[in-house]
Amino acid sequence: MTDAKTEKSADPRVVIVVAVATNGVIGREGDLPWRLSTDLKRFKALTIGKPVVMGRKTWASLGRPLPGRPNIVISRNRDFAAEGAEVTSSLETALELARRHAATIGADEICIIGGGEIYRQSIGVADVLHVTEVHAEVDGDTRFPAIDSVIFEKVFEEDLPRGEKDSHAMHFVTWRRRETAE
Numbered sequence: 001m002t003d004a005k006t007e008k009s010a011d012p013r014v015v016i017v018v019a020v021a022t023n024g025v026i027g028r029e030g031d032l033p034w035r036l037s038t039d040l041k042r043f044k045a046l047t048i049g050k051p052v053v054m055g056r057k058t059w060a061s062l063g064r065p066l067p068g069r070p071n072i073v074i075s076r077n078r079d080f081a082a083e084g085a086e087v088t089s090s091l092e093t094a095l096e097l098a099r100r101h102a103a104t105i106g107a108d109e110i111c112i113i114g115g116g117e118i119y120r121q122s123i124g125v126a127d128v129l130h131v132t133e134v135h136a137e138v139d140g141d142t143r144f145p146a147i148d149s150v151i152f153e154k155v156f157e158e159d160l161p162r163g164e165k166d167s168h169a170m171h172f173v174t175w176r177r178r179e180t181a182e
């Protein structure tokens with residue numbers, strides 16, 4: 001039997017995955033302002049086997065589709081083509097497409113992987129935020145919006161020392177939308 005509640009609980013969670021400097025910076029001149037091997041491994045573990053949704057500029061910075069994940073790129077340019085990815089012209093259609101992929105491959109999450117514009121537009125519909133806090137103040141031109149602790153609660157955190165292939169130390173935090181939050 002299905003009712004509205006069961007149908008809702010079958011929806012994949014919308015999960016934001018991001019690395020943010022102490023001063024809110026996430027990017028500089030179309031690229032990441034750090035080298036964090038530990039975070040790349042975590043990113044892969046969090047997103048593998050799940051649809052990933054990204055803005056056209058983040059797609060450009062990756063330079064190739066992320067393997068093992070349906071790649072969905074958002075662009076207002078209806079002529080834009082991305083080899084190895086599907087292009088949609090709004091966040092809503094990207095999420096709809098990602099839901100269909102999730103149902104097909106049996107994924108329980110859709111991952112929003114940036115950049116700044118897409119995070120800003122999607123934080124209002126995100127269920128979970130996986131945030132790597134990068135222990136540094138860095139120069140940059142792209143930022144992550146402030147996380148409202150009335151809306152999200154911290155459900156996990158872990159300190160990680162700087163590894164050999166990391167430019168900075170990190171702190172991993174998972175935030176979950178509070179039950180009462182809209």
Ligand SMILES: NC(=O)c1ccc[n+]([C@@H]2O[C@H](COP(=O)([O-])OP(=O)(O)OC[C@H]3O[C@@H](n4cnc5c(N)ncnc54)[C@H](OP(=O)(O)O)[C@@H]3O)[C@@H](O)[C@H]2O)c1
Nearest residue numbers: 018019027030031055056057058075076114115116117118
């Ligand atoms: N630290 C992290 O975790 C992280 C993660 C990802 C990215 N980044 C960094 O973030 C930076 C990129 O972020 P960004 O904010 O400049 O760009 P972005 O969010 O990756 O992409 C912006 C583009 O997405 C499209 N777009 C945005 N909203 C749309 C909408 N509502 N409907 C249709 N298309 C829409 C537009 O593409 P068109 O111009 O083609 O119309 C827009 O130019 C880079 O420096 C990257 O390295 C950091």
